[in-house]
Amino acid sequence: MRLQWVLAVLVLVVPLVTAAAPDVVLETWDPVQNTSEPYWINTAEFAVSSYNKHEKKNLVFESVVKGKTRYEVTGLYIVLVIKVKDGSLPSSNYDVGVRDKYAGPNPLDLIYFHRRPKFW
Numbered sequence: 001m002r003l004q005w006v007l008a009v010l011v012l013v014v015p016l017v018t019a020a021a022p023d024v025v026l027e028t029w030d031p032v033q034n035t036s037e038p039y040w041i042n043t044a045e046f047a048v049s050s051y052n053k054h055e056k057k058n059l060v061f062e063s064v065v066k067g068k069t070r071y072e073v074t075g076l077y078i079v080l081v082i083k084v085k086d087g088s089l090p091s092s093n094y095d096v097g098v099r100d101k102y103a104g105p106n107p108l109d110l111i112y113f114h115r116r117p118k119f120w
Contacts, residue, residue, distance in 0.1 A: 032067035032080070040064045043108065044082045047096040050110040060085040065093060075101040081116065092116070 032040055041064060048061040067080040078098045085091050097111035 029068040035064040051113040
């Protein structure tokens with residue numbers, strides 16, 4: 001009877017522990033310390049250029065406001081908030097997601113490019 005009790009507890013507890021463990025590892029984000037470093041500026045300029053090409057827009061990159069990164073199997077996942085100018089309109093902040101695959105002819109991939117709501 002005691003062995004059955006131990007097995008029942010293991011069957012219930014082990015899946016909970018193993019299911020929670022990967023989330024802790026995958027959700028570890030590192031903040032961008034110096035947003036004026038050339039790497040972050042080049043990444044943001046790549047995002048604006050890719051967006052302009054795909055959407056046939058003429059946005060102009062101004063600055064990197066803040067950012068965070070996370071290492072994944074497919075490369076470095078980069079999330080930036082950037083300030084962008086659209087013609088004569090006032091500057092707006094955009095959320096940008098980019099993946100740096102480190103290698104190949106096109107190591108950067110634009111994942112998303114969204115205008116940030118004014119109230120944030």
